[in-house]
Amino acid sequence: MSKIDDAVTQDQHKIGTEIGVSDWITVDQKMIDQFATVTHDEQWIHVDPARAAAETPFGGTIAHGFLSLSLASRFAYECLPVYEGQVMGINYGFNKIRFLAPVKSGSRLRGRFVLRDIKKRSATEVQRETGLSIEIEGNDTPALVAEWLSLSIFE
Template sequence: MSELTFANLADKTGQTLGTSAWHEITQEQVNEFAHCTGDNQWIHVDVERAKKESPFGGPVAHGYLTLSLVASLAMSIGAVPAGTAAALNYGLDKVRFLAPVPVGAKVRLHSKLLSFERKDNGQYLMKTENTMEMEGTDKPVLLAETLAILVPGPKATT
């Protein structure tokens, strides 16, 4: 896909913005997320207990950890216009956690543009459909529509 700009992004509505590289979910990431959020449920952080007692056969990532990866994986595929000074989370629609993501699994993001509109203040509202898949499975693990406010920088083509 050609470089995205503020001037041409609305023309890409309905198109796939890209697919990220695979990202491995590590126990260290899960532990750090648990520490930051206070969600220390054993199915995430107690590896030995999760191996013995969890219906998943081992520790799994927090659903919200998986969701939080959407922003960085979207940035990695260039799913924002060139010259963006800031991309700010604005909201979420239709979020579904469809399957657990075991520690050690690899996930990647597919992002599709649903809408892109200029607001009165010169900022833009971008809505994307994001599908997270896990390597080796056919069913997505996460579906989420995300809303972002994009602030053009001084060199942005608007």
């Protein structure tokens, strides 16, 4: 059996189960401001704390939805397996992303992963579909939920 077949066999029984929960990370105003600068999305609800406090129901600034989503890679490094013989992992895309709750500046986020599917794509690739929920500490509603596709590449 090949290393790719081993990887698929190793995780097929985990389909439908939680495969990891990351550590918390704080999304502070500095991170929000840096993201705004890099993406050229400097809308005031993200970068003007005084105006956001006065004119929004959030009580201050909120993180960009795409900032929360971009943290998925960091969370995945902590939670998703690297298989024997795997030489790299590649983000393949998303089937679905929904932003459900605003992330206020100073909030802590973490990623929760559920394996939805795993299959051999080719002689060098395994595709994994993972359910991702980015949770906000102290909030019942997650910041976002997504169906994330990734590829594990083997030699």
